[in-house]
Amino acid sequence: MTGTDFTSSSDGIVVVDKPAGMTSHTVVARIRRLAGTRKVGHAGTLDPMATGVLVVGLNRATRLLGHLQLADKSYDATIRLGATTTTDDAEGSVVSTAPVEGVTAEAIEASVAGFRGEISQVPSKVSAIKVDGRRAYERVRAGEEVALKARAVTVSRYDILDVRSSADWIDVDVSVDCSSGTYIRALARDLGAELGVGGHLTALRRTRVGAFDLSVAHSLESLASDFAWLPIAEVAADTFPRYDADADQAAAIRTGRPLSGLKLAAGQTAMFDPTGTFLALYEPHGPVAKPTAVFVS
Structure with missing residues (x-):
């Protein structure tokens, strides 16, 4: 359903293709204005640098989000080997660098294999996990040292799509299927640590959340001209x-x-x-x- 089919009292789901440089909270605020309702919520926060699928609930469908099977997610990402950053991604400051001449494609594949299946992962320090009532990233930005506990996550697919080398680093394009709570930044960090050269994330695109993938996602620009949404009844019947x-x-x-x-x-x-x-x-x-x-x- 699109455009004038939606009213401020309608209940449904909007699947947004989030642009880079925008927080998930900002996307929700934009959808509130487009939909003309205050009751808007999202499932599965995306970092500002990340793009891709963000599932947004409207009115009573905000309550449905918690019942949908949204635990499994898919990502395409680029990991840069040869440098460690404060945030485990390209938005942070470089902490250390290491030469990558001896890192082979075979070594990368062998290391990646160790991160498939059920693994123990320490979330990134700049995650949204709360530590004594405050988000970890807020504490880090305030100059505090944050130590997060490891948690069990499942990486059901971790495929290497491409490996590109330069004098100072190696970029590895990967595609990942994982459980909710898996941090792709942490996968990048840990792959670099395993190879002894450091690593961080330079690009991240979420391609799927549960049954919702990019084929049903819409840009904010297209939603502004044609508000495409899925009625709650349709989502419930399909799920x-x-x-x-x-x-x-x-x-x-x-x-x-x-x-x-x-x-x-x-x-x-x-x-x-x-x-x-x-x-x-x-x-x-x-x-x-x-x-x-x-x-x-």
Whole structure:
């Protein structure tokens, strides 16, 4: 649905192709103005230097974001070997450099292989993780030393697309599929450390978040002229098993009452009324089905 189809009270999802140099918060502010509503939220922050898929919820769909399968993400990135920076990316100051003459493509591949699968990763110090109530990046910018704990993440795909060498550095183009909470900057940092020459990220583009990829993403410029959005009912029907309730069941669902004798598939099911209105997400609890979230009042 596009353009005049959207009103300030509509509920839906907008998939934005975020431009470089803009924060995710700024994108949300821009969408608020375009949509004419204050109830806007996003799933999965992107750094200012990064581009690509940012999933934005409008009105009641902001609550749906937490139920969508958005944990798996895909990125295309460029890692520069031969220099370490304060932020693990090109926006930081260079801390150290090292010669890269002895680093071969075979050595890079062997090191990359060690970062596939379930790994323990220390997030970048300039991440948005909170340390004693403040974001880590805020503490770093204030001159504080920040020590973050390692966490388990999954890198299901880590492919080398290209290796380009110069006198002072090696650029490695990679494509990554990973779990939520994986820091691509940290992958760049750790690859450089593994090879003994240092490394940082020079380009990052998110190509997919869950089922949403660049094929359904829109630039802010195009959204300004044609506000393309996905209605909440369409997103729910495409994401979850669907159950079409009768009038009596729909009345109960609207008030969040359990439904007895209703056999639903494991996990969450999208519940619709006879007119096709998306009402709620329900899941089975023994002989009854109970709501996990109700989206109508």
